[in-house]
Every structure is written in C-alpha cells, then in structure tokens.
Amino acid sequence: VTLFDGARSSHTPELAFSAAGLHRAGELRDRAGTQKELMARPDARAIIICADTPVLGFANGELLAHHDIDLATGLGDIVEAAFLGLDGERPVFGLHLAPSSHEALKASSALKLIDMRSIAIQGLFTPDTVNDIGTAKALFSWHARHRFCSNCGAPTTPASAGWKRVCEACSSEHFPRTDPVAIMLAVDGDRCLLGRAPRFPATMFSCLAGFMEPGETFADAVRREIKEEAGVDVGRVRFLDCQPWPFPSSLMIGCLAEATSTTITLDDELADARWFTRDEVRLILAGQHPDGITCPPRMAIANHIMRAFAEGVSGS
C-alpha cells in the first residue's frame, strides 16, 4: 500500500478537492494591471460564489461551473474578485457576488445554485473543477471574515489579485488562512474507534478530528484529540493523506494511530464513540451494516481512512 503519493493511491479515487486544479500563475498576481487586463480578455471565465454557494449555469443542457466573464459580472454586485489561475491560456477568476443577489440568482432559470457539499458528493464536475470551485469558496469565505485589520482594527483592502488583504493604516499584510485539522482512526488490533458528533444523523459514525494547535506535530495533535474526545491513549501515528476542505478553509491531515488503551470516556464533543471491527467497517462502507450504521461519503477523507483500515492498513 502506498501511503502517500502525489498521483493519489488506490484508496483515494474520489477524494474531493484534491485534484490539482488550475495553474495558479502566482507570478501574475502582483503584476500591475494584471487583474484588469486578464478580466478584459474575451476568453476569460469566472467561477461564481454567492452567500457561500456556487452559482452554476447551463450549456447544451449540462451544468457549467465556468461562466463567460461578461455574463458573470452582470449578475450582481461583485464583492470580491480573485485571479484563480490559467486553464491553458485562458484566465479563470473567482467572483464573489453580494449576498443580496442571492434570491434573484436563485430565481433565474438560466442559473442553478447548488451547495458545495452536494457538488462534491454527487461529483457534478471533474475533480479539478471541483477543486477550483472549492478554492474560490475558501478564499471568499476568508475575505468575508477579514474586512478589518486584526492588528489595528482599520478596514483592509484586497491586493495581489485577491490573494491577500492589506491595511493602509498600519501596513499589515494578511494572507488567507488554511487551518490544519488532524483527522484520525485509532486502531486496536482488528478494531478501530469511530465517533458520532452531536450534529450527525443518529446512525452516522466517522473518524475523530480536531484543529491543530500551535506547537503540535501531526502525531501530537492526533494523540491530544483522541485523548480529549474519547479518553483513549495513542502510541505510533502514521500519516495517510491530506485533503483541502473548504468548510470554510481547512486542510485535513488524515492519520492512522495505534491505540494503547481501549476504555472510552466521552467528552461533550461526541455523542457516542465505539470500537468497530474491520468486518463491521467493511459493512459500513458497503452500506450493509446490520444496525444501519453509516459513514461519510467517498468524497471525504474520513471515508478513505476507514477504507485504508478496511483494506488492512494498521495503526503501527
């Protein structure tokens, strides 16, 4: 089993947001006039986000994520624009339309608003396009929460073609957040630990997960989270794969871990946690568990970590 590989292992055929997307062409972001010049090109396209939701169009009866930029800029007030990169020679932008446009866009028969999660679960676009839409969503969600300078409180303005914000009052530069989250499966021989968050459907179980903190390695974060949430101790930790996760702007770091204790003590972040055998996990993944236990869809790294375990990867 190849545990990590730029070309993706056999565990991750459908891991969403992980395909390499556009050539980002970062060297163009700070070139004076780039944004204006590239947006004026007749072949320019735009991915549109409004109220955290991708705005899709139609071409020949098929859903379409890339709009003609002239059409896109006419749909509503543009809160933010970002140069996402080049598709061959073609510039692709993200446009963030004002939330006030949301109802009008929803009412348009030429458009369809589908939430990001559904797009990824249903695989409505090629993996690279799903990644590009996710990148635009993550970027605009960061912009929306960073209109003011955290250093001095003054308003900030976007710069670098949408890839940073600057404060003219104190000269601070602010860059998009990418928050690492450890997500992991503690393994005790032939069993693994799955938990149910209070917000989950009653039958759904998944890997435990939590935001990494300053000063932590992947392994330390994995150990802390499993101990905090389930009271289980962990020894060796093994990195499996990562996944950008635009809800709102995380980087999931998937690990398997060797449990060194088995008694479960829940904190209030979990509604339940249990040990499941490898056979049970296979049944859960196949949608055939006798108690109707389900798990996250194939597009999520939790599914892929569970699949790796089901296929025999261990925590040590």
Added chain:
Amino acid sequence: VTLFDGARSSHTPELAFSAAGLHRAGELRDRAGTQKELMARPDARAIIICADTPVLGFANGELLAHHDIDLATGLGDIVEAAFLGLDGERPVFGLHLAPSSHEALKASSALKLIDMRSIAIQGLFTPDTVNDIGTAKALFSWHARHRFCSNCGAPTTPASAGWKRVCEACSSEHFPRTDPVAIMLAVDGDRCLLGRAPRFPATMFSCLAGFMEPGETFADAVRREIKEEAGVDVGRVRFLDCQPWPFPSSLMIGCLAEATSTTITLDDELADARWFTRDEVRLILAGQHPDGITCPPRMAIANHIMRAFAEGVSGS
C-alpha cells in the same frame, strides 16, 4: 527507512519544537475560574516571553525556562497569560510581558534573554521544554497581531485561558493561526535542488519552501512552489515529516519530490538555486564542502530532509 513515525525516525534526533510538550489539558481551558485558580497554586510555573524573546532565569547556575509564577508576574506588565498545560500535576502558564519591560529585564542580572532560534540551535533545554517555549512564543505572537476583530474591527478579548479571542461586538470567535508551509527537496536521480534566499549568508543553501494556499494538497503546494521559485517541474511527492515552527506560527510540512525537468529559472524569491549531488550534500551536512557551502542547522527540518536524501531516500 521509516518515513513518518510518532516516535521520530533516526533522521530527526534533534528536530526542534517537535517533542510532545506539556499535557495541554484543553478541558480545563473553558472551566470557569480555571486560570485564576491554577495561577494561584504555589507550584504553578510560568514561561515568559517579552518582545518575542524568551526570558530565562537561573537555578544553581543553570539556565531555567520555568519561573515561579509569583516571581514571573512581578517582572512587568502582563499583556497576555495562557494556560499551556500540566506537567504532571503542576500547572504551567505562558506570560507575555509588555515590550516596554524589555530593557529592564535585559538589565537584570537574575535574568537572561535569549532569542528562540539560539535556544533551539544550541539545545539549551530538553526538547519538550523547547517545544513549550515555542508554543508560548507562537501563541503570543498571534495574540499580538489579533487585538481587533477581522470581521468587524472592534477590539477583541482573550478567552479559553489564552487559546482564543472573542469579539463582543459581533460575537466572532478567533482561534490561533497555524500556517502550513510546504518545504521540499526536488530530486533528480543522484542530485537535489537547493536554493539560496536573498536574506541567507552568501554560502548558505537550503530546501525551497512556501506557504500553502487554500485548495492545495501537500503535493500541489510542493509542485507550485518549486515551479514558481526555480522553474523546475515535479512529479511524485513524498511526505517525510512535519515540524511546528514558531517564526511566527508555522507548521512545516517536509517533502521529497521527483523532478521531471532540470533547467533552473529563478524568480525573485531566490538569489540562487543549483543542483547538488548526494556526495556534495553529505559534505555540506558535515561542514566540509570545498566551496564552504553551508546549510540550516540540525534543529531545522530542512537539515533533516537533506539528511534523508544524503542517506539514500529518493523523491519517487
């Protein structure tokens, strides 16, 4: 060669900031009165940071990082306090003293101010203590730059015993940043690509590195950075190890990558970049390169990635 292991591979005996530090006891952070009650305990200790610099004491002629909390709180105005965790039963806090205290602290014969980098390079404390000092430094550097709400511009106040800031005006919660940075060595058979940043000493070369962006996997970030900075194309990417890096608050993600082109085209982030053979890298690591080429110290992950390559790990 074990490429990743919670217990650290043989490549990483001295990787700084990576030892598991204190038991963080996160469940205590939000318990009412915790901070006050634990700080009042006679066995409580404090790690002190002033103007980004650790403030050390002496005990029996030895440098000491953990001060008696009564002594520590009397040294100057406390800008921020954070509950770092438990050392056995003993609570350990971080204290951020006002930069205005800096000169007075420096003048005290009972104290010694040593910058974080020197502490790590010289291995002045045990690895877990170095990690705790680094965590305090990263946390306070984040607090210092987040006194205002990025969402609405109002002042924020610390909460959760120093692990978040809240905005009373708009109810936003803000958590410490941990910025993932891809750091990598492109490998072409028996050669690897090292670069020299303009700020480096004239003879020093290191791995290339850059902040990860929303929507990127480790592999995508590695490919983008190597292409942007040196014009070299990369195929497979292999994760080696990670390192928390408190300058100011990064998470280094160390990778080896298979080069698929070899012509170097520099952008302005690098002053130079060259291919070095495995033998040359061994000489650099040993401080015996005929042209006097040097590299980052053993405490930095760049050194460990170079060491892995020197010992035969490849990019594919």
